[in-house]
Amino acid sequence: DTEVTQTPKHLVMGMTNKKSLKCEQHMGHRAMYWYKQKAKKPPELMFVYSYEKLSINESVPSRFSPECPNSSLLNLHLHALQPEDSALYLCASSQPLTGDYEQFFGPGTRLTVL
Amino acid sequence: SQQGEEDPQALSIQEGENATMNCSYKTSINNLQWYRQNSGRGLVHLILIRSNEREKHSGRLRVTLDTSKKSSSLLITASRAADTASYFCATDPKLGRLYFGRGTQLTVWP
Numbered sequence: 001d002t003e004v005t006q007t008p009k010h011l012v013m014g015m016t017n018k019k020s021l022k023c024e025q026h027m028g029h030r031a032m033y034w035y036k037q038k039a040k041k042p043p044e045l046m047f048v049y050s051y052e053k054l055s056i057n058e059s060v061p062s063r064f065s066p067e068c069p070n071s072s073l074l075n076l077h078l079h080a081l082q083p084e085d086s087a088l089y090l091c092a093s094s095q096p097l098t099g100d101y102e103q104f105f106g107p108g109t110r111l112t113v114l
Numbered sequence: 115s116q117q118g119e120e121d122p123q124a125l126s127i128q129e130g131e132n133a134t135m136n137c138s139y140k141t142s143i144n145n146l147q148w149y150r151q152n153s154g155r156g157l158v159h160l161i162l163i164r165s166n167e168r169e170k171h172s173g174r175l176r177v178t179l180d181t182s183k184k185s186s187s188l189l190i191t192a193s194r195a196a197d198t199a200s201y202f203c204a205t206d207p208k209l210g211r212l213y214f215g216r217g218t219q220l221t222v223w224p
Binding site for chain 2: 004006031041045050088102103104110
């Protein structure tokens with residue numbers, strides 16, 4: 001299985017809602033990533049988990065809270081978001097043991113904050 | 115910033131023509147990767163070239179790397195309408211993450 005899955009595909013939420021994005025991979029990768037992507041822009045790295053530990057946090061606001069329950073799953077908990085947080089959220093995974101950090105991406109969750 | 119910079123930002127060609135995209139970067143790298151993204155979808159890894167390699171091929175793709183100039187190029191030969199997408203270069207300076215460039219939007223007309 002060489003796929004990264006993300007749910008939901010689309011999410012509309014109000015600024016007072018709490019929601020979660022989910023990402024799953026079964027390639028045995030031990031590094032997982034969250035990216036945020038605005039239209040016509042490159043992906044912006046948000047968080048990196050390496051061996052289930054948070055290794056990089058790109059100064060992301062605390063209204064975004066990542067969680068890595070096990071080596072196959074990655075969640076992004078959302079709370080009190082702002083309209084400017086509307087974007088495509090991408091999850092990716094890679095195998096750090098290869099040293100190459102070739103990343104496999106999921107299809108993304110299109111988030112709209114009203 | 116360690117980000118790569120793609121050139122051109124947009125490229126429009128006819129089917130059958132070759133498409134060339136360039137990427138420049140600022141710091142030393144472990145490897146450089148190219149990704150494709152169809153509109154609103156996830157990125158797909160195309161090809162990886164290591165810092166000690168100069169050229170690599172994969173099907174209709176040819177990538178070159180010049181570490182002395184800190185630049186890379188991606189050539190797509192005999193392009194097809196299905197090649198229409200955004201193409202991003204990404205550099206790996208061995209910090210456990212990739213740095214993506216701004217991307218080139220390629221449009222291939224039938």
